[in-house]
Amino acid sequence: MLKRLRADFRLSIITILGATSLLGITPFAIMRFLQGDLVAGAIDTTLVLTIFGGMAYAWITGDTRRSGMVLAIIACSGAVVVAVVVGEVGLFWLYPCLVTTFFLVNPRVATLLNLTSIGALVLQGDVFQDDIQKWTFTATAMVVSATAYAFALRTNSQRERLEQLATIDPLTGVKNRRSMDEELNLAAAHAERTGIPYALVMLDIDHFKKVNDEYGHGVGDEVLIDLVTLIRHSTRKSDELFRYGGEEFVLLLPGVDGAGLVAVMNNVQHILRKKMTHPGGPITVSVGVALLKHGESVGSWLERADGALYEAKQAGRDRVVFSDTMPGTTPELAT
Numbered sequence: 001m002l003k004r005l006r007a008d009f010r011l012s013i014i015t016i017l018g019a020t021s022l023l024g025i026t027p028f029a030i031m032r033f034l035q036g037d038l039v040a041g042a043i044d045t046t047l048v049l050t051i052f053g054g055m056a057y058a059w060i061t062g063d064t065r066r067s068g069m070v071l072a073i074i075a076c077s078g079a080v081v082v083a084v085v086v087g088e089v090g091l092f093w094l095y096p097c098l099v100t101t102f103f104l105v106n107p108r109v110a111t112l113l114n115l116t117s118i119g120a121l122v123l124q125g126d127v128f129q130d131d132i133q134k135w136t137f138t139a140t141a142m143v144v145s146a147t148a149y150a151f152a153l154r155t156n157s158q159r160e161r162l163e164q165l166a167t168i169d170p171l172t173g174v175k176n177r178r179s180m181d182e183e184l185n186l187a188a189a190h191a192e193r194t195g196i197p198y199a200l201v202m203l204d205i206d207h208f209k210k211v212n213d214e215y216g217h218g219v220g221d222e223v224l225i226d227l228v229t230l231i232r233h234s235t236r237k238s239d240e241l242f243r244y245g246g247e248e249f250v251l252l253l254p255g256v257d258g259a260g261l262v263a264v265m266n267n268v269q270h271i272l273r274k275k276m277t278h279p280g281g282p283i284t285v286s287v288g289v290a291l292l293k294h295g296e297s298v299g300s301w302l303e304r305a306d307g308a309l310y311e312a313k314q315a316g317r318d319r320v321v322f323s324d325t326m327p328g329t330t331p332e333l334a335t
């Protein structure tokens with residue numbers, strides 16, 4: 001539970017909102033009922049139950065995007081209704097809502113929700129004692145919203161930058177091994193659920209050390225970048241390329257097997273053979289391919305692709321080796 005809270009920022013905000021509304025609004029609901037104010041009591045009770053329900057939905061389904069949106073709308077509209085029903089003292093509830101929206105939905109939607117809530121109260125007008133109170137409320141609510149907006153924008157851009165640093169290989173711009181582990185697990189779960197085939201292709205540049213030793217690391221880096229560009233151009237947008245480490249890459253191909261997979265690999269190999277070059281001449285690549293088997297673990301899948309790559313190296317490099325027998329082909333497609 002703590003792990004989920006730490007990993008999912010929006011879930012933690014939803015949980016804080018659920019817990020604080022339970023602890024903060026319930027006493028008011030009881031007090032309103034005791035005072036005989038049934039309308040205010042019913043509104044408070046509905047708010048607590050819906051916010052708590054939204055929190056439970058987020059925990060059960062993991063869908064924090066939808067529950068965040070619902071909770072932001074409920075919190076803002078609830079605060080507006082409370083202010084209208086109980087008067088100016090209810091206005092205080094809107095301030096935490098104006099800040100929380102930015103953590104529950106994207107900044108643009110949060111701004112729209114905040115402006116709608118402030119506008120609804122100003123237009124309704126009866127909540128305020130006089131115009132000075134009305135415009136003081138408008139100004140302070142706008143300042144809170146603007147500050148929260150600026151903070152949310154900055155937090156979002158910092159989060160995106162951190163995510164990029166943690167998941168993207170800076171040299172080639174493809175995803176790194178860390179993201180690969182996550183995506184292979186997702187692919188395996190998707191394959192299990194839908195039966196869609198997934199192929200894992202492991203590519204390793206041949207004699208790359210020689211390129212570095214003879215022409216320098218700068219040339220080696222260019223070869224790595226060229227390989228990525230060529231693979232990206234010869235595969236579909238839905239195919240994912242990862243840098244596994246050093247001069248080794250992993251390509252994840254969804255929805256292709258049998259003759260289709262053989263054709264894709266022939267095309268990739270054809271393009272690499274034609275275009276991969278450096279000042280010392282052509283560069284070759286060895287490739288191992290494994291199709292995910294039913295019920296197979298990601299570890300075993302990777303191991304089989306790695307085994308096929310090892311075979312390709314052992315058999316003389318510059319070739320594609322399939323770990324599985326493809327329909328209408330031989331187990332090894334060495335050319």
Ligand SMILES: Nc1nc2c(ncn2[C@@H]2O[C@H](COP(=O)(O)OP(=O)(O)OP(=O)(O)O)[C@@H](O)[C@H]2O)c(=O)[nH]1
Nearest residue numbers: 204205206207208209210212217218220221246247
């Ligand atoms: N230029 C450059 N070289 C790298 C990078 N990462 C790893 N390398 C080099 O990649 C080379 C890998 O060498 P080896 O593992 O011996 O493989 P190889 O020479 O390709 O031999 P085979 O794979 O057996 O064909 C090493 O010289 C590493 O220094 C990088 O980001 N840039």
